[in-house]
Amino acid sequence: MTDTRASALEILRTLVGNDAADFHEGQYEAIETLVDQRRRALVVQRTGWGKSAVYFVATLLLRRQGAGPTILVSPLLALMRDQVAAAARAGVRAVSINSANPHEWADVMRALQADEVDVLLVSPERLNNPSFRDEQLPALISRVGLLVVDEAHCISDWGHDFRPDYRRLRDLIAQMPAGVPVLATTATANSRVVTDVAEQVGRVAPGASTHTGAGGTAEVVTIRGPLARSSLRLGVLRLPGSRARLSWLLSHLAELPGSGIIYTLTVSAAEDTARLLREAGHEVRAYTGQTDTTEREESEGMLKRNEVKALVATSALGMGFDKPDLGFVLHLGAPSSPVAYYQQVGRAGRATENADVLLLPGIEDEDIWQYFATSSMPSQNKAESVLNALSEAGAALSTPALEARVDLRRSPLELLLKVLDVDGAVQRVKGGWVATGQPWVYDAERYERIAAARQSEQQAMLQFERTSACRMEFLQRALDDDTAVACGRCDNCTSPWYPVDVHDDAAAAAAAALDRAGVTIEPRAQWPTGVASLGVNVKGNIAVTERLAPGRALARLTDLGWGGPLREVFAAGAADAPASQAMTAACIRVLADWKWEERPAAVVAMPSRAHPLLIDSVAQALAQVGRLPFLGTLDAVNGGPTGTSGGNSAYRLAAVWERFAVGDDLAAALTTAAPDGFAGRPVLLIDDVADSRWTLTVAGRALRRAGAGAVLPFTLAVRA
Structure with a gap:
């Protein structure tokens, strides 16, 4: 037994708490590749095989030889917590920097500077935090002893999860100093992914002298075992x-x-x-x-x-x-x-x-x-609008400020910025995002391939x-x-x-x-940032006298129960029709369970191009069962709302702003005091789907300005 194997086996037995433990086939081969040969390795082994043992044992052996700490790129908080606990069992000093422990970051960096850390776990997203990327990462790279990329299939376009920050790891791998071993591990990779990941792991900086092969890439030792799980x-x-x-x-x-x-x-x-x-x-x-x-x-x-x-x-x-x-x-x-x-x-x-x-x-x-696949793929038009907005700004724009200039919601906008960042077209800096000015071409072939x-x-x-x-x-x-x-x-x-x-x-x-119904619709309380640039001159808090009251919906479109029937009603191409008897009965149950402060005195419907029969049927039914007068439908101004669902708050508000009006008959009812009118009394406002809630917010504001008291929105569905 070599000295390396004897030392490695001692560490392994401490890690698993078993004095008789031995390496699984391929484990020591991977450790030897990293520690004795200082090479790059890709380990593809089934879950439970012991991939973490490879990098923890290799870390301690390298540290004993005077190497710096290991950087372990890990994708999930649950995984990080388990890895830190496993490291402690082997005597490995592991710490993490992630979104859940910002209060510990300063202590972590001090411990790293004092060389009191064996393994630093970071998420791929953290690598692009401006202060970490510019201030801490260069020093870490200069003294890193081992780089580990866990769940490495995410590096590949063929990976099962479209995660842009993992693509950035290709550049980090290429920055590793000569002689620093790199380990990529995964349990889930087919041959295409194995080939692709090996190419990424083999990237080296120009002029590097480490075991390079054809094309200036480092040779990668691939250790792949059977994936069967007999248990x-x-x-x-x-x-x-x-x-x-x-x-x-x-x-x-x-x-x-x-x-x-x-x-x-x-x-x-x-x-x-x-x-x-x-x-x-x-x-x-x-x-x-x-x-x-x-x-x-x-x-x-x-x-x-x-x-x-x-x-x-x-x-x-x-x-x-x-x-x-x-x-x-x-x-x-x-x-x-x-x-x-x-x-x-x-x-x-x-x-x-x-x-x-x-x-x-x-x-x-x-x-x-299909929903998740399409929501993660960037479109050329959206990408170009983001680049144009950043170029025209001439200074860093925060994500909320950028949101007011492009019609994208926060989550898809942040994902698109990551994609453009990885492609080198934008860069995250203190204060927000800037365009780099580098040429950028939409890689249609790549996205079609994915x-x-x-x-x-x-x-x-x-x-x-x-x-x-x-x-x-x-x-x-x-x-x-x-x-x-x-x-x-x-x-x-x-x-x-x-x-x-x-x-x-x-x-x-x-x-x-599954027949249970009822979802709360929370009222909007603030106007979106930057909406004045779209011609809507409001800002700050929505006046309390113009806000909606909390509302209700029958269900979310993603719900297990009523979500299915509602998805059929709102499916593309579905014909407009009155609500079914069962759906109407469920809506009535939602109203019966609604603990409102004051019972509505009348019902008003929203105008609709897509579902006028559906909305009218629900409004009429609720009015009849509740013995409430149906006051009619709001007027659509200039054809009603423009745009489509799914945009961000600023654009959705602009699309519905001043697009609803209170007609003469409805206005007369809302300005006449009881018992003949409804001035200052609550009104139930009926619509089909609550998406951004700006349609309801603007319509409710119009009703309140016309003399209504509380406006209680009710919709069939919430798009969430």
């Missing part, structure tokens, strides 16, 4: 809809082994499912990207300690979450690719002989895939659901694992191992939960 028992259960899936879950969750994760495709599905399960007596929690950071950390701990049966989670609980004895993973709705699915089911059975994995696909899955790859992955996922062959073998072949053989455990290799019946009480509970 997992896979299955797919196709049920007719959300009600059936929730009924099955209520019937059989308690029978699943240990504790686990129930994945959903949307935030609202996670929250609704968790609420339903809690009401039925199950100990579960929702876990999404919108969950408070402290609550997420608490929930992770409760799952690890088996204090909950499950976390009902979106993909926010994914890569790297480490609970070795996780007993099951369920999916209510399928991820958009076998790559993403393999990544998530890999949470289960890492240190147990058996774990159950069941997919319950939904008929709405493909619509949700879109085609995603479409292919979606079709592969549908094939996985329908295949009669071994499911584990299918996943392995989808990831180009040539060791794939039948697992002998899945529902196709044997027979369905899961029950298919539904208990009557569970079906009733699911039906009641």
